[in-house]
Amino acid sequence: MDIATLRNVLDHRVEISPVTGRPRFKAMHNDVLFYIERLGGSAKAAAALGVFHADVELWIDEHHVPQPFADQIHKLTGAYVSLIREPPTVVIGDACVWPPVRSGDIQMKLGLPPLAENGSTTLAGR
Template identity: 90%
Template sequence: MDIATLRNVLEHRVEISPVTGRPRFKSMHNDVLFYIERLGGSAKAATLLGTFPADVEQWIDEHHVPQPFADRIRKLTGAYVSLIQAPPTVVIGEACVWPPVRSGDIQKKLGLPPLAEDGAIRVYS
């Protein structure tokens, strides 16, 4: 999804990540970013969680923390797992969902198809 389209739909709620260069929700709309910052930032969170900083940055961009990392973040910060796994999903036009929904359970609940090979969700009517 290109940033111009996202900004047209979401206005001030999206930004380009200074680390990855991908679009993401801004901090006031991004619960994953909020709790990662509470852990001391991406590098420190990665160390605490036993993963790579690039993985943490991807979680922030996609607004989804996979299990069991979400449970560990909950234990360390008190975060609600649902807030760090289910982004406010936006359907743009009739064919695109942003950010991609990574959780199979949430995909089923929303009636979305699985992720494409390129990591996108495409909805065809």
């Protein structure tokens, strides 16, 4: 998904991550970023969770925290696990969902295909 399309559809809610250069929701729309900031930022969160700083930045960009770490963040901050496991998704056109839906359970419930090799959720051929 290119940033121009995202900005056209989502207007003020999307920014480019200064660390990874990937599109992400801005802080007011990014629950993962909100709770990582409550832990003191991505570097402190990485140390507290025992993961690489780059992994935390990827979670922020993708709005998705893997389950074991979502549980830890819940214990440390009171975050709702459902909010940091899967973000609200936006269907763009008739072919793409952004951000990608990573949860296999949610993919099954919504009838979505598994992630493509490039990490995206595409609806083409549904």
